[in-house]
Amino acid sequence: MLFERRAYTLKPGTEAAYWALQKKWNKPASIRSLLERNLGFFTMAAGDGERIVHLYRWDSYDDSKQRLAAIVTPERAEYFVAARSLLLRQETSYLDRAPVTELSPLWNDKRDWLPGQPAFLNAGNAAELAVSERALDFLPGGLAAYWDGFGKLSAATRNIFGTRLIGTFFVTTGTLHRAFAYHWHLNWQQAETHSRVLAELPDWKSLMDDNRARIVGGQTAYLRPSPLPWMRELFEPIDWTMT
Numbered sequence: 001m002l003f004e005r006r007a008y009t010l011k012p013g014t015e016a017a018y019w020a021l022q023k024k025w026n027k028p029a030s031i032r033s034l035l036e037r038n039l040g041f042f043t044m045a046a047g048d049g050e051r052i053v054h055l056y057r058w059d060s061y062d063d064s065k066q067r068l069a070a071i072v073t074p075e076r077a078e079y080f081v082a083a084r085s086l087l088l089r090q091e092t093s094y095l096d097r098a099p100v101t102e103l104s105p106l107w108n109d110k111r112d113w114l115p116g117q118p119a120f121l122n123a124g125n126a127a128e129l130a131v132s133e134r135a136l137d138f139l140p141g142g143l144a145a146y147w148d149g150f151g152k153l154s155a156a157t158r159n160i161f162g163t164r165l166i167g168t169f170f171v172t173t174g175t176l177h178r179a180f181a182y183h184w185h186l187n188w189q190q191a192e193t194h195s196r197v198l199a200e201l202p203d204w205k206s207l208m209d210d211n212r213a214r215i216v217g218g219q220t221a222y223l224r225p226s227p228l229p230w231m232r233e234l235f236e237p238i239d240w241t242m243t
Contacts (some may be wrong), residue, residue, distance in 0.1 A: 001107060002061060003095035003169055005180065006054040014086040015043065015050050019227055021086075025079040028230045029243045033070040036115055037063070039166075041231035042131055045188075047221030053133070055182075057107065057114065061094075093174030100147055102158055103168035103181075115233040119166075120184060126235035130185040131166070131223040132195070138177045142214030143170055146179070149207045157201050163194060166234065184234070191222065 010018055028035055039055040058064040072080070097104040106113040113119050123129060138146065150158070166182040185191040198204050208215075225232035230242065 001097070001112060002058045002064065003097065003107075004054075004056040004058060004064060005093045005095060005169075005174075006056075007091040008052045008054075008087055009089040009091075010050040010052065010086055011088055012050060015052075018052060018083070018086050019043075021079060021083050022226075022228055022231070025076060026231075027242050028238050028240050030076075031071050032240065033067040035230065035233065035238060037067060038115060038231070038233060040234050041226035041228070042133075042223035043226065045130070045222045045224045047133075047223075048219070051221075053223060091174075093171045093178075095169035095180065096172050098147065098168040098170065098179070100150055100168075102162055103147075103150065103165070105162065105165055106167055115238070118236055119234050120164075121236070123184060123235045124186055126225050126229070126232045127227060128187070129225055129235065130188045130191045131225065132181075132183045132185065132191050133221045133223055134181045134183075135219050136179045136215055137175070137217040138179070138211075139214050139216055140177055142211065143177055143179060145214060146207075146211050149210055153203050153207060157198075157203050160194075160198055160201065161204075188222065195220075 008018075022041075037056050037058055039057055042053045042055075044051040044053070056064065058067070097107045101108045101110075105111070106119055136146075150161075153161075164184050166184055168179065168181045170180075171178040183191070183194065185194060225235060229236060230238045
């Protein structure tokens with residue numbers, strides 16, 4: 001399996017136009033090949049500018065090319081021209097799942113979740129959820145020590161980190177030695193509480209202190225699932241009959 005993170009930085013004030021284009025051109029029936037491997041589209045609620053993040057789980061690199069090629073048709077040229085006119089920057093990173101099962105509850109040696117039945121069906125109102133995206137940048141080789149240190153945490157601390165965890169990944173193509181962790185929360189208060197509780201745990205503090213010399217940067221963004229129901233597949237099913 002192969003994961004991909006796409007980040008589109010929008011021109012200021014164009015987010016409503018972006019979602020209007022998605023609603024017009026990208027209904028489930030028209031981009032089914034893409035949605036069958038899409039984990040969700042997200043909008044930046046708090047972070048670096050106006051940004052849209054897409055997450056995918058592909059079978060392979062060839063699978064990603066074939067599925068993307070299937071939606072690039074002459075009939076959709078108007079969409080691509082209009083969408084690109086809204087963008088300042090496009091970024092793509094290919095990712096692998098963290099090599100610790102607890103850090104990748106949906107994708108590991110025993111489970112491989114794919115769009116269909118939502119992974120978090122009882123999460124509540126998907127449109128109002130808060131999704132945290134935490135990135136850590138390490139010196140070359142630093143990630144191995146981080147994974148090893150996580151495995152030495154107490155079971156209680158690992159369980160707290162794993163609360164509402166979507167997945168933890170590391171970059172294989174893009175900005176290397178970078179890890180992403182995604183959690184979902186019912187609201188922003190719950191997101192902040194989870195972060196604060198984790199930061200106050202003694203063994204978590206020790207883990208971060210031990211890795212301080214290896215960590216060269218990091219940032220946290222808060223995302224909200226797409227306002228379009230068929231682009232938040234982790235949390236609700238898709239109506240494939242919608243055209």
